[in-house]
Amino acid sequence: MKTVAEQPSAIRSYYEGLAKGVFCAVTCKACGGYTFPPTGCCEHCGSWQVEPAELSGEATLLFATHNISPACHPRFEKIAPYVYGHLRLKEGPIVQAIVLGINANPHDLQQLFERGPVLAKAEMLQMDDLPVLAFRIAG
Ligand SMILES: [Zn+2]
Known part of the structure; x- marks a missing residue:
């Protein structure tokens, strides 16, 4: 070993x-x-x-919200405001990540909530010099 x-x-x-x-x-x-x-x-x-x-990259969205303060790092300013949430991976762990496929406003978040558990798929966001984990919700 x-x-x-x-x-x-x-x-x-x-x-x-x-x-x-x-x-x-x-x-x-x-x-x-x-x-x-x-x-x-x-x-x-x-x-x-x-x-x-x-990992498969398959997940279920458990929680979503959006930022109201400036992005936590300049590399995120070009996508702000953005939605982020907690997702349960198919393999079990729960992660926090950026959520793609939804606009960061109360109306769209309310519609997402009313859809109930939403499936999502992991993807990579290249943010300047850093690859960042994100999940795109199923349409
Ligand atoms: Zn163990």
Whole structure:
């Protein structure tokens, strides 16, 4: 088994995968749970016996809102105001991400709420120098 120092960086693997539209996680050999974004240990049981895994990118939107303050970093100003939310990945973890396919206004968010659970698919947004995880809701 490789030492922690010999293992590739989970963060580097995450961003290199995301830049190619691949959604990298880890799965636990002890409990089978998925950890996303990937880390060196399992978020469910704490085991260090994790291995790389690729997610489907399929998710269900649980919560959505939009920002009313300026974007948190200049790289996001070109898409502000934007919708973000919490999504449950098909593999289990819940993530917070930008939500695409809906306008950031109360009327459209109300219509989204009335649709109930909405399916979404992960995609990569290239924001200047950083690939960013986003989810596009199903039409
Ligand atoms: Zn585990």
